[in-house]
Amino acid sequence: MPEAVRRSILDGLAMPRNSAAMVAPCPPATRFILRGGREVAASVGPAFGAAPPLEPLRSQTVGARSALWMGPDEWLLIAEDSELALGAALEAALASVPHGLIDVSHRQGALEVSGPGAARLLNAGVMLDLDISAFPVGMVARTLLTKAEIVLWRRAPDLFRVEFSRSFGPYVVAILAQAASDQDLC
Amino acid sequence: MLLIRCPYCEMERPETEFRYGGEAHLVRPLHPAAASDEEWSAFLYLRVNDKGLHAERWRHASGCGRYFNCLRDTITDKISVTYKSGEAPPSL
Numbered sequence: 001m002p003e004a005v006r007r008s009i010l011d012g013l014a015m016p017r018n019s020a021a022m023v024a025p026c027p028p029a030t031r032f033i034l035r036g037g038r039e040v041a042a043s044v045g046p047a048f049g050a051a052p053p054l055e056p057l058r059s060q061t062v063g064a065r066s067a068l069w070m071g072p073d074e075w076l077l078i079a080e081d082s083e084l085a086l087g088a089a090l091e092a093a094l095a096s097v098p099h100g101l102i103d104v105s106h107r108q109g110a111l112e113v114s115g116p117g118a119a120r121l122l123n124a125g126v127m128l129d130l131d132i133s134a135f136p137v138g139m140v141a142r143t144l145l146t147k148a149e150i151v152l153w154r155r156a157p158d159l160f161r162v163e164f165s166r167s168f169g170p171y172v173v174a175i176l177a178q179a180a181s182d183q184d185l186c
Numbered sequence: 187m188l189l190i191r192c193p194y195c196e197m198e199r200p201e202t203e204f205r206y207g208g209e210a211h212l213v214r215p216l217h218p219a220a221a222s223d224e225e226w227s228a229f230l231y232l233r234v235n236d237k238g239l240h241a242e243r244w245r246h247a248s249g250c251g252r253y254f255n256c257l258r259d260t261i262t263d264k265i266s267v268t269y270k271s272g273e274a275p276p277s278l
Contacts (some may be wrong), residue, residue, distance in 0.1 A: 054249075057195055060228070071252055072194050072252060074251065141249065143203060143248060164243075
């Protein structure tokens with residue numbers, strides 16, 4: 001019987017880097033899109049481990065679990081551990097409140113951009129002000145990297161996570177590779 | 187590049203993240219089957235097409251995904267105020 005092999009959309013792609021920043025693929029993660037009102041955020045917190053934030057563009061991380069604000073009634077839940085029963089546990093916690101919970105683990109891929117030049121590298125395609133005063137640690141925004149829709153999340157002053165739709169992976173890498181080599185020339 | 191303030195994200199974001207959504211504050215007839223042809227065609231097709239300040243819907247498509255309303259001057263393209271869906275247009 002043939003074995004199932006997990007392949008990343010980024011397999012075989014050279015990861016961009018220059019003298020000030022480097023890009024690395026993130027390991028597979030479990031992801032959910034959670035939709036609903038404030039009571040949904042309150043109900044899912046204890047079961048998930050991190051409470052979905054109500055303040056716009058903020059995130060809450062506890063251990064390997066992170067809840068990211070996507071919209072006033074939408075959160076992205078990322079679990080960087082591998083608990084297979086997580087979806088069932090979240091559904092159980094949400095049973096009494098109207099909600100939508102969709103597993104998008106395989107819809108998205110992720111990259112980590114790190115280094116003192118990480119913000120500058122991302123700004124080649126991201127139009128937001130990424131200065132630490134305007135985009136502090138823990139801030140998250142769904143936005144555009146040139147033409148690709150991404151979720152940009154600052155995890156440390158020099159560390160960003162970029163979530164992208166799976167099929168956009170090679171495009172996102174190509175944009176960052178071009179920017180990395182351009183920025184080393186000037 | 188215009189910077190448009192999203193009332194849900196509470197910050198100014200680049201124009202390319204947004205999609206235009208047409209005139210704001212149109213009310214769909216509560217019982218479409220009971221509406222006359224004139225009422226229905228007015229709802230579907232008739233727009234104020236103002237020259238000057240215009241209340242319109244925009245969607246923060248590549249951001250929080252929410253529709254909101256704004257007052258935009260159709261001559262200068264200046265957006266004077268944005269506000270959440272369901273709120274009354276602020277008087278300027």
